[in-house]
Amino acid sequence: MSSSSSGPPPGDAANEGGTPKQPPVSDCPASGERGDHLDVSMEQCDVVKERLREIKDELIAKEQAMGGTGDLTEPSAECMREILEFSLSGEFFRARRSTLCAAKGSVMALLFSGRFDQAFLRDQHGRIFLQIYPPVFKWLDGQLGLYVAEQTDKVALPPSRENDAPYWYWARLLLWDPATNWYPGPIGPPPPTQTQGHPHPPPPAPQLSHQQRDPEALSVELTSMIRRAKADKALQEARLDAIKPLLKTGDAKDDTLMAIEVSGATVTVTKGVAMSMGDDLSWANGFFKYDPSNVGVPVDYVQRIVDLVARTRMVGSSAAAACLFIAATSS
DSSP: OOOOOOSOOHHHHGGGGSOOOOOOGGGSOOGGGGTHHHHHHHHHHHHHHHHHHHHHHHHHHHHHHTTOOOOOSOOOHHHHTOEEEEEETTEEEEEEHHHHTOSTTSHHHHHTSSTTGGGSEEOTTSOEEEOSOHHHHHHHHHHHHHHHTTSOSOOOOOGGGTTOHHHHHHHHHHTOBTTTTBOOOTTOSOOGGGOOSSOSSOOOOOOOOTTTOSHHHHHHHHHHHHHHHHHHHHHHHHHHHHHGGGSOOSOTTTTOEEEEEETTEEEEEEHHHHHHTOSSOTGGGGGTTSOTTOBOSOHHHHHHHHHHHHHHHHTTTOHHHHHHHHHHHHO
8 A cells, every 4th residue: 555645736846946936816916006907097088088079070070061160169259240141032131140149059049150151042142041031030130139239038929920830930940949948939938947958058067176186086077078068969960950951952953043023022032942832823933934023912922932832841851840840830
């Protein structure tokens, strides 16, 4: 019978020649001592920064695709002092840019901020062409002028215009602020406690003291800042969607302007709108077939028909326009 051996385990025999054995994993320096966690954290911060930059670049690219400048900075004071000249479906009108931009955060403020001046249709005199019912745009400019002059604290449709489709539609579209989801009504804007969606402008980030500016404290604020950035992008995309039908379509044929004389006044439309009127309206044939200076119907009647056709065409290119058109025609 062989005797039991009390020598070292087989694994230790190799160390008898002086080769030191490897320490257990638990004896190795902690990975944090080599700065691994710090490096990973910095890499993650770089990823977040890059994603925020992508969000901004996506917004700029979308604006530029619509003919805008992509400049997200506030317009200069000099730009705001400019007097803009318009052709409102053929009717000449002037307005100060600062007045049109008085409703901060609104679709109208973005449209006339100066960033889309090159994207507007222009008539033969270089005036901004808007396919819009002229009286409602003039009314909006007048109401915003009163607001700027602090003669009113709200822009509200009067009861007599609540059921007037062009007023109802254009006031709600142009003065819409996606941040508060507010539309002008007979009682003006709701109080802050009744607003919906994200506040505008977003609350400023709190100023942190030196003691608070440690990575963990900053990461908490970073989370809310990322959420605000994504929310701001969504709100701006909603505004861009709303103004898109009022800019060039990119189709030179569709964007061609055509005019007829109606009871001594000029009514101008895009060729796309003219073609959408069909052959049932005898006066509308003046755009293509008959003498464009021989239309004897009331000008307001023609302007309203033109506006209805224009609003109908907007349904396919703007979600906001579609929702308002459906609401206006079903009320």
